[in-house]
Amino acid sequence: MLTIFRGAEIYTMNNGNTVLSNADLWIKDGKIIKAGTNTDIPSDARIENVAGMVITPGLIDIHTHVGIWGEIDEHVNDACEYSEPFTPLMDAIDGINTNHFSFQLARKGGVTTIQTGTGSANPIGGVWSILKTGGSSLEDMLIVKRSGLKGALGENPKNVFGQSYNKTPLTRMGVAQIIRDGFQQAVNLSAGERTTHMAERTELSPFIEVLEGKMPLHLHCHRADDIATAIRIAKEFNIQLSLEHCTEGHLMLDAIKESGASVTLGPFMLPSTKYETRNSTPAAPKLFHDAGIPFAIMTDHPFIPIHYLILCAAEAVKFGLNEMDALRSITSEAARRVGIQDRVGSIEAGKDADFVIWSRHPFDSRSNILATYINGNEAYVKKG
Incomplete structure (x- = not known):
């Protein structure tokens, strides 16, 4: 009708x-x-x-852990496979609970599309997915089943594995090397070997997908040197990069613009619980806009509850971002950042x-x- x-x-x-x-x-x-x-x-x-x-x-949040982070009890947290630092075969769809209350919060907050998946404990954590926040089943909600390979730089993987488990990686150098190793092994494969690895779904198969341009590499990075490392790795392997958080990105705008990396900013309204986030500022979206760098704004749910996505964009407006640009960062531009603009965002x-x-x-x-x-x-x- x-x-x-x-x-x-x-x-x-x-x-x-x-x-x-x-x-x-x-x-x-x-x-x-x-x-x-x-x-x-x-x-x-x-x-x-x-x-x-x-x-x-409908609003779009392209960096969340909706439906996969335990939130109430860490014992039911399925967002990070803490057993090893290198877990590329973890797929978001195998951990998402579509009945989790975070989906209700999303709909209450006007968020109709999300990207969700593994957290940032691992240098290489697994594959993200993009889905609607409502539907009859996970299959019905899915827009993009494999939307990117998630990795992390900086304090998260260092602290989880180096400090807590006393195992590699203990340093930023170790984190970067784990990420590089996966890509280098995939690069060294012949065409026939690549076909075999994809058919057998080995740990190198997600790296092959990234190398072949089938999905991007999403790298969690706060500090400017971590952002620089992410850009360096992407350039070495000629891959599509998405800078996640990009907290100190406003300190190196020219390098980010030259890299051509996709950018997702936030969350802003958090206490500086990490040394590496002390330069976080809601003025960043205005600075990125003025530099001519497209971006989306995110909540990183549950760290900012997803129904406050509109407030994250409004906070950027308070710090100088034009209202239409702010709204675009959580609708049409967010859709464009992850390649779903033909279906949603406007x-x-x-x-x-x-x-x-x-x-x-x-x-x-x-x-x-x-x-x-x-x-x-x-x-x-x-x-x-």
Whole structure:
């Protein structure tokens, strides 16, 4: 059935960042048919009156551990395989619990798409996935099953394995060498050997996928020297790199821009519990924007609860980022960072009907999320 949401202010987040006033959003069979003003309404359409309300695309958080981090009890934390520092065969889909309350929080916060998976204890931790935050099953929710190989630099792997287990890696040099070893072994394979490793799903198979451009390498990095190491490794092996957190990236903007790496910034609103995050600042998005470096903003759920993604973007606005650029960083630009912009991230004909209805502008502190829709279905509605 055709459903028309009538009379809203619609932030399309399309290439022109078009904002439509007193506009209609047409939805049918889980897809957006069109968004516009002065539309002729078919007699058989179901009408939803949203006059005076605001509609945005569903929010997108491309760095989370939703559904895989225990949160309440570390004994049920499936985000990190602590047995070894090198665990490339860990797949997010084997650890995600779609009934976990973090999915409910996401929908409550207007977040309709996430990237989730292993944490950052391991130099090489496993493979991430991208999925919707609502659906009948994990398979139904999946957008990209294998969206990147996750690794980590800096204090996390050093402290977990070097300090706690007294085993390699004890140093930043050791962390980098473990990451390099995986790629070097894969590079040394012949074409036939690569085919065999992929067929047998060996520990080198994810590295082969990265080397062949089938997915990027996501590297957790806070300190400037760790960011430089990530860029160096990516250049050595000619691979697609995503800098995760990139906390001191504002200290080396030229090098990041030249590298062409994808950037996901945050979270900002945390105490400096690590020495390497002492230079964290919500001014970073404005600095990246002014340098001409595209980025997404993330929560790193559960470290900032995912329903506060909009507040993370609003915090960047307080520190000088334009409101439209901030909103784009958690919608269309986030989708573009992970290559799913053909399906989600903006309100355009043919895209998935993922959208949020707000009582006011999303960055107004008084604004409430009235409803969240995923594939045209109501996934959350505010009670009362």
